[in-house]
Amino acid sequence: MTRGTGFRVMAQTFVFEELDNNTRSYLTTIRDSSGAEAPGIFAPTSSTLAGCGCVSGIIVIVGTLIVTLTTMVDVILKDPGRVAMLQTAGFLLGGWLLFAGHRSSSRGSKTMAGHWVYVDTLHLYEAYRELVSVTQIDDVVEANFTHNYNNGAYQNSIVRALRGKGTAFSVTVNNELRAEQMVVFLNYLAWARSPEGGERASLPPAVLGGLARYVAENDSEPKDHEGNINLKLVAVDVTEVPEEPLREGRATPSFMPYVLMLVGGILSFVVMKEVVNPPIHDDAIYSAVIEENCEPWFLQMYLLDETNNTRHRDQVKARLAQEYNKAISAVKVQPVSDPELRKGMAKILESLKETIRPVVSLKVSEGGVGPKTGAEKRVEKLRDDLVGKVDGKKVNGESKDPDYFVAEGGIMGKMAQLMPPVQPREPGATFPIPRTAVGIQLIEFASQPDDAPHAHFEISYEFVPVENIKDRYRLKAKVEIRTDLDAAPVAVYKEELPQQFTESEFGNQLDQLKNRLLIGLVGPPGVMMGQPGNLPNPFGP
DSSP states (O other): OOTTSSOOOSOEEEEGGGBOHHHHHHHHHHHHTTTTTOSEEEEEOOOHHHHHHHHHHHHHHHHHHHHHHSTTSGGGGSOHHHHHHHHHHHHHHHHHHHHHHHHHHSOOOSSOOEEEEEEESSEEEEEEETEEEEEEOTTEEEEEEEEEEETTEEEEEEEEEEEGGGOEEEEEESOHHHHHHHHHHHHHHHHHTSGGGGGGGGSOHHHHHHHHHHHHHHSSOOBOTTSOBOGGGOOOSOOOOOSSOOBOSOOOOOOHHHHHHHHHHHHHHHHIIIIIHHHHHHHHHHHHHHSSSOOHHHHHHHHHOTTTOOTTHHHHHHHHHHHHHHHHHHHHTSOOSOHHHHHHHHHHHHHGGGOSSOEEEEEEEEESSSOOTTHHHHHHHHHHHHHOEEEEEOSSTTOSSOSEEEEESHHHHHHHHHSOOOOOSSTTOOOSSEEOOHHHHHOEEEOOOTTOSOOSEEEEEEEEEOTTSTTOEEEEEEEEEOSSTTSOOSEEEEEEOOOOBOGGGHHHHHHHHHHHHHHHHTSSOOEEOOEEOOOOOTTOO
8 A cells, every 4th residue: 555545554464474575684783782772662562471471381380290299189199001191191281381471471573573662654553463554654744652550660652653544553662761762753753744843844755764763862953063963962873764564475374383292292101101101100009009008909900900000019919918828727717517618718818819809600500310390499599699799889889880899698798707898097087988808809700701620629529328218318518619710729628418308308408508608717707788898999989
């Protein structure tokens, strides 16, 4: 747009890189010299984004490290890969804030204008990062300023100017002196271009700007001893003032920051996932599960993650073995009905020390030539009664999973009795969520695997008809206990009792068999409900 059309644009905004070469070179010279000996008034401005960006970036990065690498919260207990993704997001956000803050605080470059305000005889330039706003001011008629204070502390100054035809503009400056000089500069230009200014209005823009700057800085015109203006006293290094800033081409997109972000994000993820997080995660998990009074389930869960939990496996195995040793000792001191059964149970518990999942299989079968009516139900009842009932309990109704487990009857009920839940370390303390008995955590029963030749506990029985006596039977039973399903039994128990009974007494005879087996394996049957314990679950509910 050319002058003389009668239409004036209040302000135009340019990308600094898109300005024509003359204007950009002119502004770069003014900016780099901070307006020294320029045909106008230069004032640097501040950007709150710079400080906020740097502070926010540091807070985000430090906060990410604290949250993900300490036990202040439980993030470090999660999978190292997922934690690395969270860390990468935090680092990228914090890094971008730091980069943006640095760009905002920098004085400028070929592509970054910086943060400053500059006014010469023709234009007001306001630079903010990569943008420059240009306002024509060659028709200013009056200017003034307002200094702003807060509790006596200087904040900023607002320079206002009235243009021809009643239009106006304002600019904020963070320097009292420069604001006052800018107002003097603008008012002098308005006077010089009025009829009272005489031949001053015909001076070249650069010369007139230097003269106005001299007046703004010295409060008087540069005159010789005869009272004439002496332009030799005006020091101006810039001799040309752009008459009309123009847009030339388009700014080249800057891909480098995004490339650096991508590369930095990938490197951050790999380093945190593979190098930094695993040992810290391992140590945090270990500290959580080993803290006394620790629980077998948590120790077993540590061992279950063979990929991430590698640094303390020997210590965890040794600590888990202590719990099994306690259980073995507790079982051995119970009343004994048969030493073979007790020896077999002790061997089973001993073998579970080295297992990550303490699951043993149990198979019950009814054989012989006796009546088969109801055999399936009898087998199922003996198996269930011998194992006992384990129920999950909830404290929080919104929870999908049980908060703790209790056992009643059978081997599991007796194990819960022998090895009760962990107790609070502080006397008189209680816990909102009860804990599962330690004995329940040490062993779990399942059916015989389809591809296994044997089960850990194989119980077979049969009702043998009594010779020469119709409808009278004797009970014959055999128990084989194995720690290796492909090997010979470590204990074998057999019984064939002389008592005779009828078919209607089958159920009662199996109940008595169950009681004899229980006493032999773990001692007299008992019931133990879950009681409060004291360890948080480091693996989640």
